[in-house]
Every structure is written in C-alpha cells, then in structure tokens.
Amino acid sequence: MKIEILESGCVSCRSLEHNVREALAKSGIEAEVEVVEDLQRIMAYGVMRTPGLVVDGKVLSMGKNLTPDEIIGLLS
Amino acid sequence: MFDWWHRIVSHFVFETLGLSPESAAGSALDFFLYDTVKILTLLAVIIFLITFVRSYFPTEKVRDWLEGKHPLVGHVAAALFGIITPFCSCSAIPLFLGFIQARIPLGVTFSYLISAPMNNEIAIAMLFSLFGWKITALYIGFGLLVAIVAGIIIGKLDLEDEILIKPPETPPPHLEEIKIPVKERLEEAWGYTLDLLKKVGLYVLAGVGIGAFIHGYVPSDLIVRYAGGDAWYAVPLATILGVPMYSNAAGVMPLIEVLTQKGMLMGTALSFMMAITALSLPEAMILKKILSTKLIAIFFGTVALGIMIIGFIFNAILR
Numbered sequence: 001m002k003i004e005i006l007e008s009g010c011v012s013c014r015s016l017e018h019n020v021r022e023a024l025a026k027s028g029i030e031a032e033v034e035v036v037e038d039l040q041r042i043m044a045y046g047v048m049r050t051p052g053l054v055v056d057g058k059v060l061s062m063g064k065n066l067t068p069d070e071i072i073g074l075l076s
Numbered sequence: 077m078f079d080w081w082h083r084i085v086s087h088f089v090f091e092t093l094g095l096s097p098e099s100a101a102g103s104a105l106d107f108f109l110y111d112t113v114k115i116l117t118l119l120a121v122i123i124f125l126i127t128f129v130r131s132y133f134p135t136e137k138v139r140d141w142l143e144g145k146h147p148l149v150g151h152v153a154a155a156l157f158g159i160i161t162p163f164c165s166c167s168a169i170p171l172f173l174g175f176i177q178a179r180i181p182l183g184v185t186f187s188y189l190i191s192a193p194m195n196n197e198i199a200i201a202m203l204f205s206l207f208g209w210k211i212t213a214l215y216i217g218f219g220l221l222v223a224i225v226a227g228i229i230i231g232k233l234d235l236e237d238e239i240l241i242k243p244p245e246t247p248p249p250h251l252e253e254i255k256i257p258v259k260e261r262l263e264e265a266w267g268y269t270l271d272l273l274k275k276v277g278l279y280v281l282a283g284v285g286i287g288a289f290i291h292g293y294v295p296s297d298l299i300v301r302y303a304g305g306d307a308w309y310a311v312p313l314a315t316i317l318g319v320p321m322y323s324n325a326a327g328v329m330p331l332i333e334v335l336t337q338k339g340m341l342m343g344t345a346l347s348f349m350m351a352i353t354a355l356s357l358p359e360a361m362i363l364k365k366i367l368s369t370k371l372i373a374i375f376f377g378t379v380a381l382g383i384m385i386i387g388f389i390f391n392a393i394l395r
Contacts, residue, residue, distance in 0.1 A: 008169055039173060039241060039366075046248035048135045048174035049167050059251055065169065069268070 001031040001075070006042045006052035016051040016065050023071035031055075031075075078114045080335035083176035085109045104292025111284045111330065113173075116203035116277065119198075119326075123272055126197040128265035133160050135171060136251055138188075143178045143247075147231065150184035155223040158191025159200075159216065168362050177243035190379055190380015191223035194354040198276060202329040203349070211342070219350060229378050238371035279327030287334040296338045310344045315380055319352025325352050343390025350383045 005017050018037055024031055033070075036042060045054060049063025053074070060074050077133040086106055089095055095102030138157045144148055163171075168189070195216060203212040204285050255263075329349065336345045360372055367375075 010166065039169065040244055042170055043173050043177050043243045043248065044246070045137065045252050046174070048139065048171045049162075049164075050170055061254070061255075062136070063162065063164075 002056055003031045003033045003075075004054040005033070006034050006036050006045065006047055006050055006054060008039075008042070008050040009035070010039060015054070016053065019068045022069055023068040023075070025069055027072045027075070029072075031073055046063065078110070079146070081113060082110050085113075096293055100292040102292075104288040108284055108288035111288070112281060115202070115205045115280055115284065115330070116273070117203045119276075120269055120273060122204060122337070123197045123342030124265050124269040126233035127162075127268050128261060130160050131256065131261045131265065133157065135161055135167075135174070135345065138175055138252075139248070140250055142175070142180050142184065143383065146219045147181055147184060149296050150181065151187045151224045151227050151231075154180075154184045154188035154227065155191040158188050159195040159220075161192060163192035163196060168329055168359055169366055172366060174239065174248060176239065177248050179247065181231055182239070183227045183229075185227075186230045186375060187223045188365045190226055190375075191220060193219065193356060193359065194223065194350060196353060198272065198326050199329075199349070199353045202280075202326055206329055206333040207336075211346075213327060215346060215349065218346070218386045219354070220355070222350070222379060222386065226378040226382050229392055230374060232339075235371050235374065238368040239366060240368060241366045248369040256343075275307070276326035277314055279324055280330065283324075283327035283330035286356035287330040290334045290338065294338070310341065311347050311384050311391065312386065314344045315351040315355075315384050318348050319355045320357055320373075321352045325349075328352060341391045342394050343387040343392075347383050347387030350386070351380070354379050354383065358378045 003020060005020060007014070007017070017033075020033060023029075024033070042050070042052065045052065045059055047054075047059060047062050051063070051065065052059060052063040053066065053071070055075065066074070086097075089102055089109065090097055093102075093105075095105065098101065138154075138161055142154060142157075145153065170184060172189065175188065176182070180252070181296060200216070204216055332340070332345050332348060332371045336342060355376055360376065363372055
C-alpha cells in the first residue's frame, strides 16, 4: 500500500503526517509513506485543500487533520 | 434575545455588589459580563451552523461548478461561494492554482479569493452578535460588491503572466464525492466550533474587557475627537490600521462596537472591519510564493480602494 500526504506547509499538514505514522504503528498495517509538497503533483490530484490523504492514487480526504483512528478506518 | 441575561447581570452588579449604574466601574462591569456571555453564546451557535452547512460545499465542487461559466456569472457566483466555503490562508496556494488549472479566469479567481476571507465565520458571527443583522447584511453585501468589482478590474488588466508557477496543463480530475453521514458532519462541525472558540475566546475576552473599560471610563468627546467624526483621514487610516490585525478580528471587533457607540462613524467602522478580514499580511506573504509582487500590490490596492469608497459613501449617507 502506498500512502501520500499532500501538504503545503501548514501546521495541520504536519500533524496529519504524524497521525498517519501513528495509525500505521497502532494497526500494524504495512505501507509506504510519502510526503508530497510538489504543487504540480498536488494539482494533478485535483486537491485544493491541504492536508490531503491519498492511498494508492485515490484521494480519501482533503483539508482535514484526521485522527489516527479515523485513518485506520479509512485504510481498512 | 438576551434581555433576561441582562436583567440577571444588572441585578448582580447593581443590587448584589451594590455598584451604582452611573459609576464607571458599575457600568464597565455590567457591560463586560453581559457582552462576553452574549458574544460567546452567539459565536458558538453561528460558527456551528456555518461549519455544518459549508461541509456540503467543498471547494472542489465550487471549482467544478465555476468551470466554463460566463465571466460575469463567474464573478458573482465566486463571490457568493466565498461566503459559504471554508477558507484557510494555508490553503490559498492550492486553491488559487486549482482555479487557474480549471481555466477559471484570473479575475473570477480573485473575486473568490477576496470574498472568502472577508466573509469568514468568525467575522460574520462577531458582527451579528455585536451589531445585529442589519449591519451584518450591509457588511456582507458591500463585501460582495468589493469582491465582484475588484475581481472584474483585475480580470481586465491582463495579468496572467504575473502568476509565477504554472499549474499542470491537464484540467483537474473530477473527484468522486466523499460521502459523509449527517451525524458525522454534525460532530465535525461541533468539534471545529470548540477548537475555534478555544482559539479566539481569549481575544474576545480581552477585546470586550478593553471595550468595557472604554465604555465605563473614557468620555465620548475624546473618541469623537480622535477616532470619529468628520476628519477626512478617518476612513483611510482605519483601512490601513486594519491590515495587520487579521488574526485578532475577534478581539478587535468588540472595540469597534464601543467606538461606534461613542461616536465613531459607521462607515469608518465598516472600512476598518473589512480591511481587517480582506487585507491580511500573512495571506499576502503566502501568495508571494506563486504571484508576483506587482499582482499582489494591485490586488491589495484595488481592494483597499473599494473598502475606502464604501467607508466614505457610508459616512456621507449616515449622518
């Protein structure tokens, strides 16, 4: 599984990355995590609210700082 | 709506504590207790309602709707959407590029970018609780007018080359709508409201506290002499003073309420409040990453001019 976190440098973006890693550790789900700050790539997903959560190329959440439990819910 | 609360407060201050309604301390304390509870209650209710409703209007939906519309329809619709959609200055860049990527004209994009922060939920909630629905409606109405006209002007100036980063050539994909049950939306809106109240609560208390002090201790003629009245520079000065105050809108607005009660003209107050929300330095700093200084200067200049014209017109009519 590949998880991309789209961010544009705001505070809640960074805490989403933190929560994603916490969710993975908590649930034991294996995934590759990448933080995407390249605007061109963010735009290519059509995302306009950061932070965005993309799993295997599919946009699952935008503009929201999800909690670890919410992230586990989305991943499974 | 809050008459009953005012009776309780007045009873406490004037009967239980025995302060005289004519004394500065009594009048200041009465004002502070009454205003803080009223404002915080209304803030919670209004922010909750706005947050819940706007969960149905994500920015991506607005973008898809604006795509390919006639420019004039676009300006009006973009400004209107600015009221209801969420806006956070840290998302200003992806938002701006997303609109341009969808071939929405630059001027229409600016109509949205001007209206969204101006009509943010805190400003609307504060205005409503301090000044009532009439002034809130005037603020929103004239805010829309500024957003539409400034957007049209910027659109006419052929400034497309002033965008420093080009979005991808391919139009943005139309995202599948993420389905969220109503219960979850309500919970989310409530969580957001609490977060926001925690963030602005202290500013509100400080603002009302200083306001209460002015209310009780500072004589009206002093304010009329310096902040009010007929001086031609009152409106431009208020507009300029508003620029660095964006993050403190919740704290500054209670002060403006007291200043208007003490003689500041309503047009000057409107200009001040619009400048606080529409002209924000942090937003300009963020936009500098993707827009040339020239374009940002034109954006700020046009909006500031519009805000001042509204202030002058108001002061001329409402006297």
